[in-house]
Amino acid sequence: MPEPAVLRDASAVHGPGATRDPNAKVQHIDVCLGDSVEYHKTTGFERFDFVNNALPETSLQRLDISTRFLGKRLQAPLMIAPMTGGTERGAAINRVLARAAERWQIPMGVGSQRLAVEDGSRARYYTLRESAPTTMLFANFGGAQLARGWGAKEAHRAMAMLNADALFVHLNPIQEAIQGGDQDFRGLQVRLQRLCASLAADQLPVLAREVCFGMSHDTCTRLQDCGV
Numbered sequence: 001m002p003e004p005a006v007l008r009d010a011s012a013v014h015g016p017g018a019t020r021d022p023n024a025k026v027q028h029i030d031v032c033l034g035d036s037v038e039y040h041k042t043t044g045f046e047r048f049d050f051v052n053n054a055l056p057e058t059s060l061q062r063l064d065i066s067t068r069f070l071g072k073r074l075q076a077p078l079m080i081a082p083m084t085g086g087t088e089r090g091a092a093i094n095r096v097l098a099r100a101a102e103r104w105q106i107p108m109g110v111g112s113q114r115l116a117v118e119d120g121s122r123a124r125y126y127t128l129r130e131s132a133p134t135t136m137l138f139a140n141f142g143g144a145q146l147a148r149g150w151g152a153k154e155a156h157r158a159m160a161m162l163n164a165d166a167l168f169v170h171l172n173p174i175q176e177a178i179q180g181g182d183q184d185f186r187g188l189q190v191r192l193q194r195l196c197a198s199l200a201a202d203q204l205p206v207l208a209r210e211v212c213f214g215m216s217h218d219t220c221t222r223l224q225d226c227g228v
Contacts, residue, residue: 022115022122025086029093039212070166070205072136075105082140082168082209086115091125098131109138109168109209113158114145126161138207139164143171144182146191152198159204167204169195169228172211189226196227 031037067077080097084090094110101108108128116122128137139158141150146169155167169192176182196206208215208228215223 022087025084025090025111025115029084029089069107070136072107072165073105074107074136078104078106080106080108082109082111082138082170085111085113085126086122087125091127094126094128095131098128098135098137101135102132105135107136107138107165108132109140110162111140112170113139113141113161116161117141117145117150117154117157123161129163136166137162137164138166138168140168140170142182143169143188143192143208144173144176144185146195147185147188148182151191151195155195155199155204155206165205167199167206168209169206170209170211171215174213175211189222192223192228193226200227 065076067074069077080101083097084093090111098108110126110128113126116126139155139162141154141158145154158164159167173185192206192208199206206228208223210219
C-alpha cells in the first residue's frame with residue numbers, strides 16, 4: 001500500500017463525489033513506479049505443484065493455449081488489466097501496452113475514464129485503436145459513478161473513445177474509502193442491472209472487476225443476477 005502521506009494527498013484532490021484531479025493520475029503512476037506497493041497476500045498457488053510427465057507423447061509446438069472470449073479468439077487466456085489513462089503520461093504507457101496486446105493478441109483495458117467522460121478534451125488520451133487495431137479493448141469506469149447517476153449515456157461515451165468491444169465497471173469501495181474518495185454506493189446494484197439491460201439491447205457486454213480485494217461468492221452471484 002502507498003504511504004499514509006500519499007493517501008492524504010489523494011483524499012485532498014479527490015474528495016467525496018468531487019471531479020477527479022488529473023494530477024492524481026500522475027501521482028498514481030509515480031507511486032507505483034517509486035514506492036513499495038506490492039501486495040503481499042498470495043493467490044494460494046504455492047500450495048499446488050504440477051505433476052511432471054517425463055515421458056510425453058506430444059510436440060510442444062502443437063500445444064494450443066488460445067481461447068475464445070466474448071466471441072473473439074485470443075492467443076492466450078491472459079489480459080492486460082485496466083492500468084492508467086487521462087493524462088499524456090498515462091496515454092504513453094497505454095500505447096506501449098496496446099502494441100503489446102496487439103502483438104500477442106490478448107485483450108486490454110484502460111484505467112478509469114471518469115476524467116474523460118467529465119472533460120471531453122481528455123478523450124484523446126484514450127485513443128488506442130491505432131496501436132491495437134484488432135485487439136479486444138475494454139472501456140472502464142467505476143461503480144461509484146453508477147451510484148451517482150451515470151448510466152447508458154456515459155457508458156456509450158466511454159466505449160466510443162476506444163471503439164471498445166466491452167465495458168468494465170470497476171468496484172472499489174475499500175479503495176475509495178482509503179483514498180477519501182466516493183463514499184456512497186447506495187442503489188449501485190439496481191443501477192448496474194439497468195445498465196446491463198440497456199447495453200444488452202445493443203449487444204454490448206458489461207463485465208465487473210474488483211480492485212485489489214477480490215469478490216465473494218455472494219457478490220459474484222448478485223453480479224450475475226444484474227446481467228454482468
